[in-house]
Amino acid sequence: MTSLWLDGAPATTYPTPEPGLRFDVVVVGGGLTGVTTALLLARGGASVALLEARTLGAVATGNTTAKLSLLQGTHVSTIAKKHSTETLRDYVAANREAQQWLLGFCADEGIDVQRAPAFTYAGKREGAAQVEAELAACRSAGLDVAWVDELDLPFPTYGAVRLDDQAQFDPVSVLRGLAAAAERHNAVIFENTRVTEVIGDEVRTEHGVIRAGTVVLATGTPILDRGGFFARLEPHRSYALAFETPGPIPHGMYLSADQPTRSLRYAPTPQGELLLVGGNGHIVGREKTTRSKVADLVDWTRKYWPGATLTHSWSAQDYSPIDGLPYVGPLVPGRDHILVATGYSKWGMTNGVAAALALSERIFGRQKDWAPTLEAWRTRELAGLGTALKANGGVGLAMVGGWARAELHGDGDAPAEGGGRVGRDGVRPVATCTVDGETTAVSAVCPHLYGIVQWNDAEKSWDCPLHGSRFAPDGRVLEGPATRPLSPAPRHS
Structure with a gap:
């Protein structure tokens, strides 16, 4: 399945990094939030690197319907049920400023x-x-x-x-315009560079370590579990x-x-x-x-x-x-070394830019008037406690059900073309699929928090029902909080 926007778009050719580089800020994630953040920081004089695990726009931004709207289905009334009118107006103000910023950028760059x-x-x-x-x-x-x-x-x-x-608009055209502008301001962009961990000032990737004073996680959902955003x-x-x-x-x-x-x-x-x-x-x-x-x-x-x-x-x-508002701010309360942006409720064209505006201001020691409303750690999140309990109850049921189903299905014939199934090899759950004539078996256990993956027959992927990690038929990470692939299934002689 290839989006209208990505189909026919020229391939990007950004390099992978050499180990040992150092930057003021490393932005992780090459979608709208990450690229806009990199541009704003570079404009402000920071040395910036952007690291994308796949290619720019490969995940949410290249697959959106790209509506830049302040009318967002029923989302405004959803927020109104859980928050004060002041908070609601701050949310709209953030989205309005983001909308105007992006429209201004497109006008300046001649993007349709x-x-x-x-x-x-x-x-x-x-x-x-x-x-x-x-x-x-x-x-x-x-x-x-x-x-x-x-x-x-x-x-x-x-x-x-x-x-x-x-x-x-066409989100890929907009994203590439933003990336080109970031490069003109000396931001450095790397593709095919998956971040696996951040420890101190070390950003660890499959190509080695890069050092950063500040790290921004603009990865859809945070790829680091500190802060427990996967449960929120x-x-x-x-x-x-x-x-x-x-x-x-x-x-x-x-x-x-x-x-x-x-x-x-x-x-x-x-x-x-x-x-x-x-x-x-x-x-x-x-x-x-x-x-x-x-x-x-x-x-x-x-x-x-x-x-x-x-x-x-x-x-x-x-x-x-859980409470309808994005999370924009520190991964862990009180520590600004690692910042996150997530939870856009399907309205990332405005919220992603709002997050970039808020985070860049924060890194430069300033604050948008509306930014506290989007703060990653907020006491009023108790308004979403019922939603959180319901969501995590669903996670628990998915965990138990996945392991139980794996126990019920033993090894068998290879799935038909385009099919996948979860069975077991002894006590080990195994995910087997057949795509383009090739049958592949990998561990069915998600390396994030050990859920049992399910076959997605529309997209030919293994999807985790716990927190949304997704994997290619051969186990490669596609998206979600997981940073490691599904391991190969053991071979029997």
Whole structure:
């Protein structure tokens, strides 16, 4: 599955580092948060290196639907239920400043951006109450939203919130523009460089040690377990498809308030406009079949846009914090040597830039007015305690269930093409799959916190149901908190 944005984009060719280098700041993660942070720090005169485990934009940023919007589905009302109006307004202020910063950058660099209204709509009658709650929360937050009774869409809707003059773009073009600007300010970018540990000023990678005064983890979810952020986040995976359609494509950004989620936008390409449809999100590693999620989106699209032809399908991973607000600040309370940015609840285009603005200011000894609201360690997080207990209860069930299922399935024939299964070799759970005619067996035990991985039949990957680590068929790390691969299964003579 390759996203519209990454398909056909020229490959990046950043080097790997020589050991022994030293920088003021090392930024880990080559997505929107990491590259923007590197640019801001380099502009301010810091010596900066950015380390990306794969290639720039390979994970969330290259697989987003790239809506730069202050209307965020029902997220504003979700925050309003758990926090004060002041906190809500700070969150919106952070996102507004981030939106304006990125729009200004794109204008300065000549990067194409489409301005369009954003809509949160009810796809069912019972969803109208959620939309009304979003309208009220957005107004409390100072957003100039309006109620709309009807939308020009080919399926029934039951009211919507509208916010004009929002934005969308090609995220890979934006990311590469940011990277080029960072390099012009003497930031150094390295790809194919996985960070495995940070001890003191040593940033340990598979290519050796780099030293840094400050380390920023902009890795989706922190790759260091100190701070226990994995227990404060819930990993979600969702899907996006691009279609050529014979009829008109709506020129707005639409997101349903009810389930199953449906997200719509258009995308200009040299060959004409495409319709982008997204949705069907779920917790990582806890679905029997993910392929059915994609098939359902295809069927739904062809029902309402007859003759639609699928051109691309892809997916992305997002992390939801327990109280609805991102975590931006120190990995461990009171120690600013290692800083993190995570928990964007699927709204990383604004929150990722807001995190970069907050972290760069913090490193330079300054503070944004709204930054305390996004602080990584906040006493008001008790508002999300119930969510945390529920999420970690699910983790516990996934742990027990995974080990139990592995015990029930012994060794057998190789899975069919595109299939994977978890069995056991003696007492060891083994994950076996067949992809492109090659059958591979690896340990089924996630090296992060020992969950049993599940086969993702849509993306041909092994996904951990505990905290969202994902692995290629041969065990290589794709994303998540894990920094080590699934080990090879023992061979028997």
